[in-house]
Amino acid sequence: MVRDASDAGQFLLATLPPSKQQIRLALGIVAAIVLTFLAMAPFADLPLRQLGGFVLIERTVLVVCNLTTSALLFSQFYVAGRTMLVALAMAYLFAALMLIANLLTFQGAVSPTGLFGAGLQSSNYIAALQRVGSSLGFIAYALLRNAGSTSNLSRAAPLNVIVWSVVAVVATVCVLTWSVIAGDALLPTVFIDSTHANHGALALQGSIIFACYALALALVWARRRSVLDLWLAVMCCMWLPHQLMTLAIANNRFTVGWYGVRGYEVLATSVVLIVLLAETTTLYARLARSVVRERGAREARQVAMDAMAAAIAHEIRQPLAAIATNGYAALRWMAKSDLDEVRASIERIVSSAHRASEVIEGLRSLFKKGHIHGPAWLDVNELIREVLTTADADLRTQRISVSTELRQSLPQLLASRAQLEEVFVNLIMNAIEAMHSVTDRARLLRITSDIVRESSTVLVTIEDTGTGIDGKDKERIFEPFFTTKSEGTGIGLAICRAIVETHGGSLRASANNPYGTIFHVALPGGNS
Numbered sequence: 001m002v003r004d005a006s007d008a009g010q011f012l013l014a015t016l017p018p019s020k021q022q023i024r025l026a027l028g029i030v031a032a033i034v035l036t037f038l039a040m041a042p043f044a045d046l047p048l049r050q051l052g053g054f055v056l057i058e059r060t061v062l063v064v065c066n067l068t069t070s071a072l073l074f075s076q077f078y079v080a081g082r083t084m085l086v087a088l089a090m091a092y093l094f095a096a097l098m099l100i101a102n103l104l105t106f107q108g109a110v111s112p113t114g115l116f117g118a119g120l121q122s123s124n125y126i127a128a129l130q131r132v133g134s135s136l137g138f139i140a141y142a143l144l145r146n147a148g149s150t151s152n153l154s155r156a157a158p159l160n161v162i163v164w165s166v167v168a169v170v171a172t173v174c175v176l177t178w179s180v181i182a183g184d185a186l187l188p189t190v191f192i193d194s195t196h197a198n199h200g201a202l203a204l205q206g207s208i209i210f211a212c213y214a215l216a217l218a219l220v221w222a223r224r225r226s227v228l229d230l231w232l233a234v235m236c237c238m239w240l241p242h243q244l245m246t247l248a249i250a251n252n253r254f255t256v257g258w259y260g261v262r263g264y265e266v267l268a269t270s271v272v273l274i275v276l277l278a279e280t281t282t283l284y285a286r287l288a289r290s291v292v293r294e295r296g297a298r299e300a301r302q303v304a305m306d307a308m309a310a311a312i313a314h315e316i317r318q319p320l321a322a323i324a325t326n327g328y329a330a331l332r333w334m335a336k337s338d339l340d341e342v343r344a345s346i347e348r349i350v351s352s353a354h355r356a357s358e359v360i361e362g363l364r365s366l367f368k369k370g371h372i373h374g375p376a377w378l379d380v381n382e383l384i385r386e387v388l389t390t391a392d393a394d395l396r397t398q399r400i401s402v403s404t405e406l407r408q409s410l411p412q413l414l415a416s417r418a419q420l421e422e423v424f425v426n427l428i429m430n431a432i433e434a435m436h437s438v439t440d441r442a443r444l445l446r447i448t449s450d451i452v453r454e455s456s457t458v459l460v461t462i463e464d465t466g467t468g469i470d471g472k473d474k475e476r477i478f479e480p481f482f483t484t485k486s487e488g489t490g491i492g493l494a495i496c497r498a499i500v501e502t503h504g505g506s507l508r509a510s511a512n513n514p515y516g517t518i519f520h521v522a523l524p525g526g527n528s
Helices: 020-043 054-080 085-103 122-143 157-183 199-222 227-248 256-335 339-368 380-390 392-397 417-434 492-502
Strands: 373-377 401-406 413-416 442-453 456-461 505-513 517-522
Touching: 020 227, 020 256, 054 085, 054 157, 054 256, 085 122, 085 157, 122 157, 122 199, 122 227, 199 227, 199 380, 227 256, 373 380, 373 417, 380 392, 380 401, 380 417, 380 442, 380 456, 392 417, 392 492, 413 417, 413 517, 417 442, 417 492, 417 517, 492 505, 492 517
Parallel strands: 401 442
Antiparallel strands: 373 413, 442 456, 456 517, 505 517
16 A cells, blocks of 8 residues: 555655754754864864773664664655655665675774674675675665656555664675675785774775765755755765775874774764654654644533533523423313413414424524624514513423513614523523522512613623522533533523624623622624
8 A cells, every 4th residue: 555645755854954043053063073073173183092892872872773774764654655765764774784784894882893794894795785885875866856756666565664774784795794804814804903904995985975965965955955964965975974084094093083083883873863853752742732633622612512502402491491381371271262361372383483493593503603693683672571471381380480671672683583582591491499488478570671871781680599509610501511400401591692792792690689699791782
């Protein structure tokens, strides 16, 4: 299966363009390397004590860095299927395995004379082949830079490509290592003994390696387009001082220059690995944040769906109850042959059915991105009287006295009649339920309307003498699904506040003195 393309590519170092900050950092590192090289040059031939474990540690670090980088590049190829990543991953794997061979054949690293019958020249030529092979891998990467994922190689099964690439590299390393060890006596002499080198032969060898790295740098730099290209170019820039020091001032082992060259080697090999790890961590962090945001959005959609379902159940209950009540009343009046009362009950049933339809439509518009559904100019006092007429049966059943103080000549409201009706019905029914358990005092519902002159705001208050609201719950009662009633859905007041705020107003609650609660509905007034 091919895992390329445009979506996967945007998250890969091989396709992400470098930022200005990354370019400045890369140039700063190159400048620091050049300055370090110049500072070390006067002391390069100064001999130092041979550190027995230095080569072992240095080669082990290089092997780990190269193997890890190779694994990361193979994984990016598996995701995106870009052939150039295979070439680069093979170069790093080749370098790691050749470094293992170099370590095992280096005299004084793991054994005094090296393993596998290696001669004096073996480890040096294996190291030289490792550097030439790595540079050829970089060159192949640069030449394949524009191939993207269109080659036959990337259309093959990615796992098969990776397996056969690893097999090919392992076989190549084995053949080269065996050839060098077997032909050690026939190779041109580079090292006279374990410490001193033949300057001419070493210079020739170093010149070939320098040319390979210079060509790799030129191609990578000329075709650079991504973060990976930038840091591969930096790596090649770091290799060039390494080879210059080998050519000019580090001809012998265990000198300041020789140890410095090894330090360059470790640093250069680590550059791409560090960038890969840093950018991978950054991409994983972005992915984690994206997953969290997506999960939050999904949960928000679920809450919205739950809220809408609960809202419909909550709001439709009242007109359905009215339909049922009037239906029973109509049946009783029919038994008494009182057709006028039957007709009145049926008219109330039809009115409640229309109201149920308006409730559903109003809630649908509330949960849409649009704001007010069906706005029209209305008189808030007239609306309050209609709602009280609707709730008259409940008020009389609960023996609740109603007092109204409705100010005349209030500004007209541009609003959805059905939605504001739901607000007042909810608040009045809540007041009725709050006074249901009151037996030691009068049950009084008081409704007032007034105007705030400074802002032309119409203010409606609905007061009850019920059980009241605990101070700590005064704001929470407007949260979705929070309820202080044993059988409440916890959605009614949340919908009321949402409707009022959709109309540009506000809804709040306060304590009534000495008992009960006051709901304050503020709505912007206008003129029809």
